[in-house]
Amino acid sequence: MINQPAFERSIHGDHQPSCLTVNNLTKKFNNESVLENLSMSIYQGEIHGIIGRNGVGKTTLIESIIGLKEIDAGTVNILGEDIKSSRYEIMEAVGIQPQEANLLPRQSVSETIHLFTSFYKESMDPKELMQMMELDQIESKRVKNLSVGQKQRLLVALAMVGNPALIILDEPTTGIDPQIRQLIWRVLRSMKEKGCSILLSTHYMDEAEKLCDRISILHDKKIIVHGSCHEIITEHREKFTDSLEDVFLHLTGTSLRREVD
Ligand SMILES: Nc1ncnc2c1ncn2[C@@H]1O[C@H](COP(=O)(O)OP(=O)(O)OP(=O)(O)O)[C@@H](O)[C@H]1O
Numbered sequence: 001m002i003n004q005p006a007f008e009r010s011i012h013g014d015h016q017p018s019c020l021t022v023n024n025l026t027k028k029f030n031n032e033s034v035l036e037n038l039s040m041s042i043y044q045g046e047i048h049g050i051i052g053r054n055g056v057g058k059t060t061l062i063e064s065i066i067g068l069k070e071i072d073a074g075t076v077n078i079l080g081e082d083i084k085s086s087r088y089e090i091m092e093a094v095g096i097q098p099q100e101a102n103l104l105p106r107q108s109v110s111e112t113i114h115l116f117t118s119f120y121k122e123s124m125d126p127k128e129l130m131q132m133m134e135l136d137q138i139e140s141k142r143v144k145n146l147s148v149g150q151k152q153r154l155l156v157a158l159a160m161v162g163n164p165a166l167i168i169l170d171e172p173t174t175g176i177d178p179q180i181r182q183l184i185w186r187v188l189r190s191m192k193e194k195g196c197s198i199l200l201s202t203h204y205m206d207e208a209e210k211l212c213d214r215i216s217i218l219h220d221k222k223i224i225v226h227g228s229c230h231e232i233i234t235e236h237r238e239k240f241t242d243s244l245e246d247v248f249l250h251l252t253g254t255s256l257r258r259e260v261d
Pocket residue numbers: 029030034052053054055056057058059060061
């Protein structure tokens with residue numbers, strides 16, 4: 001049954017309802033693992049951020065979680081169901097930001113939202129969604145003519161269209177101005193207030209710090225640290241004044257050697 005939370009032991013030892021649990025996930029490309037025995041969990045009703053260096057495997061992790069990439073080992077449980085056996089039912093309750101390539105360039109914003117609405121049994125009201133994402137002013141604009149920020153708002157709106165219990169977003173605020181970023185944060189917080197759980201990847205430490213209830217740091221094929229921003233800083237800082245970015249650099253290294261390799 002969808003929406004049945006599993007329970008995970010939090011770092012404080014108490015049991016939290018979890019809406020997504022990844023156990024010992026391994027994903028290989030050309031026989032080389034990008035993710036190895038990776039485990040993590042997302043609590044129900046939280047905004048959870050994944051941070052990690054370029055190329056560490058954030059997109060691969062997200063695509064493995066939603067079943068877009070076949071995993072080599074491990075399990076992914078979403079809302080009480082195994083993704084391998086119940087992907088279709090699970091995806092009814094999960095909102096993912098579509099790839100831009102999956103949109104029809106000549107369709108308008110409004111037509112695109114209406115089309116995606118038709119994929120779900122219980123969808124959000126398109127008008128309300130467009131107002132929420134401030135897309136109503138540009139509802140007749142064609143997808144191919146949208147600016148980066150307008151397109152990003154549309155993609156995030158499409159992740160919410162099915163009234164999901166869990167939203168999964170890959171770098172939802174990359175390349176957009178602070179006003180649109182704040183709008184997306186406001187909308188995600190309001191979805192959380194309605195009981196939605198949210199998993200997102202980000203390169204922005206301030207986004208992880210201000211928006212996310214908990215953070216997982218992905219490094220060397222695994223989640224090496226997880227917890228609230230405060231917990232992570234307190235546990236891993238070298239100096240009293242260290243920020244999340246300082247701690248991230250201590251934990252994941254400052255050299256670009258891995259990138260050059
Ligand atoms: N289809 C594929 N075939 C082979 N290698 C791949 C494939 N997709 C991703 N990779 C490799 O897997 C690694 C992780 O890539 P991924 O895109 O998941 O990283 P990321 O953390 O999302 O990066 P970024 O922050 O730059 O977006 C990279 O080394 C990438 O080249």
